[in-house]
Amino acid sequence: MTIGHDGLSRFMPMHLLLDASGCVISAGPTLMRVLEGQAVIGARFQDLFEVRSPGGAVTVDEVLDRAGQRFRIVPRHRERVGLRGLGQRLPVDIALGGGASEGGPSEGGAVLLNLSFGIDLIAAVREFCLTDADFAATELAMELLYLAEANAAVTRELRGLNLRLEGARVAAAEEALTDPLTGLRNRRAADLVLERLCAAQAPFGLLHMDLDFFKSVNDTLGHAAGDFVLETVGRILREQVRAEDCAARVGGDEFVIILSGRTDPETLQAIATRIIARVSEPMAFEGQPCRVSASIGIVRSLDLAAPDAVQILAAADRALYAAKHAGRGMAVLLASHGA
Amino acid sequence: MASETILGADMDALLLRSLQGYVRDTFGPAIWQAVCRRSSLAVETFEPMLRYDAGMADRVAEHAADVLGRPVETIWEDMGTYLVTNPGQEGARRLLRFGGTSYADFLHSLEEMPGRARLALPDLDLPVITLREIGADQFEIWCKSQLRGILRVLVGMLTAMADDYGTLCLITPDGGDRITVRILDSFHGSGRRFDLALPER
Numbered sequence: 001m002t003i004g005h006d007g008l009s010r011f012m013p014m015h016l017l018l019d020a021s022g023c024v025i026s027a028g029p030t031l032m033r034v035l036e037g038q039a040v041i042g043a044r045f046q047d048l049f050e051v052r053s054p055g056g057a058v059t060v061d062e063v064l065d066r067a068g069q070r071f072r073i074v075p076r077h078r079e080r081v082g083l084r085g086l087g088q089r090l091p092v093d094i095a096l097g098g099g100a101s102e103g104g105p106s107e108g109g110a111v112l113l114n115l116s117f118g119i120d121l122i123a124a125v126r127e128f129c130l131t132d133a134d135f136a137a138t139e140l141a142m143e144l145l146y147l148a149e150a151n152a153a154v155t156r157e158l159r160g161l162n163l164r165l166e167g168a169r170v171a172a173a174e175e176a177l178t179d180p181l182t183g184l185r186n187r188r189a190a191d192l193v194l195e196r197l198c199a200a201q202a203p204f205g206l207l208h209m210d211l212d213f214f215k216s217v218n219d220t221l222g223h224a225a226g227d228f229v230l231e232t233v234g235r236i237l238r239e240q241v242r243a244e245d246c247a248a249r250v251g252g253d254e255f256v257i258i259l260s261g262r263t264d265p266e267t268l269q270a271i272a273t274r275i276i277a278r279v280s281e282p283m284a285f286e287g288q289p290c291r292v293s294a295s296i297g298i299v300r301s302l303d304l305a306a307p308d309a310v311q312i313l314a315a316a317d318r319a320l321y322a323a324k325h326a327g328r329g330m331a332v333l334l335a336s337h338g339a
Numbered sequence: 340m341a342s343e344t345i346l347g348a349d350m351d352a353l354l355l356r357s358l359q360g361y362v363r364d365t366f367g368p369a370i371w372q373a374v375c376r377r378s379s380l381a382v383e384t385f386e387p388m389l390r391y392d393a394g395m396a397d398r399v400a401e402h403a404a405d406v407l408g409r410p411v412e413t414i415w416e417d418m419g420t421y422l423v424t425n426p427g428q429e430g431a432r433r434l435l436r437f438g439g440t441s442y443a444d445f446l447h448s449l450e451e452m453p454g455r456a457r458l459a460l461p462d463l464d465l466p467v468i469t470l471r472e473i474g475a476d477q478f479e480i481w482c483k484s485q486l487r488g489i490l491r492v493l494v495g496m497l498t499a500m501a502d503d504y505g506t507l508c509l510i511t512p513d514g515g516d517r518i519t520v521r522i523l524d525s526f527h528g529s530g531r532r533f534d535l536a537l538p539e540r
């Protein structure tokens with residue numbers, strides 16, 4: 001019985017045929033590409049490959065003896081590409097057409113190994129520029145490559161979907177905390193900031209601001225003028241606070257400004273006075289002057305024994321009340337208050 | 340969503356997403372917006388990995404046909420071509436090229452397409468495709484799907500893939516579920532190069 005080299009190569013493009021002494025008689029065309037640049041025919045198995053498993057085996061005889069038939073090897077000059085294989089000693093009466101016959105196997109038969117890239121297939125395809133024609137039609141190489149790419153495509157889509165959903169979530173969350181008219185934070189956002197600062201026992205100052213004469217602007221010039229005033233105040237507040245502060249519109253013409261880390265009375269007073277000065281500057285809506293001012297109550301977290309959001313806001317309310325009583329356009333810091 | 344388990348819903352998502360890409364890239368975002376408004380859609384972007392009501396893709400395509408003033412069949416065919424040729428969609432073309440080394444091989448691989456797709460997306464209901472070799476270099480492709488547009492999308496993709504392989508052929512939708520393909524010259528052009536390994540990034 002004889003199988004020619006061509007037949008063998010077609011069925012096993014990665015076969016290796018060794019004589020009884022472990023020297024290469026022939027190798028399949030795909031394996032030849034892996035071993036390119038090496039003198040393959042006549043070379044000893046152990047000079048071409050390093051055996052990874054079974055451990056301790058070096059020669060092909062040791063491989064077959066220890067592993068039975070399955071083994072893992074790497075080409076000595078291309079250690080990145082692992083090969084796994086199956087081997088068999090051939091009975092003496094089976095002749096496989098090899099290259100030049102070196103006097104023929106003297107003791108026992110030849111050894112036939114069939115190799116495959118296993119999981120290193122993708123790396124091997126890239127490294128050796130392999131094509132469809134380098135694999136036997138029965139191999140699942142194409143399917144594995146296909147699957148790897150299809151999976152990558154699906155993962156890419158899912159990642160994209162996640163990003164788009166996350167973007168939408170952030171936008172929705174942002175919207176839920178924003179006052180649409182002024183672009184300031186809303187009451188919910190202010191409450192969240194207060195709760196967070198109180199829970200962390202972080203020091204902060206809080207300004208509670210109420211516009212003066214806002215109602216008369218609304219009544220005489222209409223709601224559009226009122227909205228214009230609120231938008232303008234929103235812009236002023238955004239300019240006057242730092243990024244880490246929170247300026248919120250919490251009611252019709254009521255604002256809360258939370259200044260984290262700011263507890264110096266003079267600083268707080270100065271900020272409040274500056275805001276009142278800016279708000280009191282004349283604004284013109286469609287040529288009509290709208291004049292408003294603001295009263296501000298100031299509290300500090302330090303002045304409360306165990307500050308919580310409710311107490312702080314109640315104290316700020318009292319301070320604002322005191323400011324209103326002191327006359328329009330005033331800022332009052334209520335330092336000691338029984339809470 | 341109420342129609343979550345309806346057959347073909349996933350294909351609707353893929354078609355809608357592809358239609359969106361094709362119309363936006365080819366005619367501009369404003370036209371796509373007009374299509375969505377005309378279809379009374381709540382959203383203007385479709386997600387390929389979400390499910391939509393069955394038949395939605397065909398409905399939106401009808402509106403696209405109205406807005407663009409071209410037959411819906413042409414829109415689906417052009418979209419099929421776009422899926423293969425658009426550089427941003429290189430993935431689709433590569434997956435199709437795994438079908439074989441020649442255009443005829445590729446045609447033969449069409450029957451395996453649903454199985455291949457299921458490897459990556461187990462719940463995708465790709466149309467059932469059957470290939471009959473009716474003579475030398477002559478094929479009949481039968482494509483059964485609940486989505487009306489699918490057959491024309493396939494025609495567009497087959498046309499673009501013929502170019503990709505450098506093959507000259509006649510591709511004719513025969514109405515109903517059948518497409519006939521006659522290969523006139525397998526080595527008509529040089530075709531596009533295809534490396535099994537993805538170029539390294």
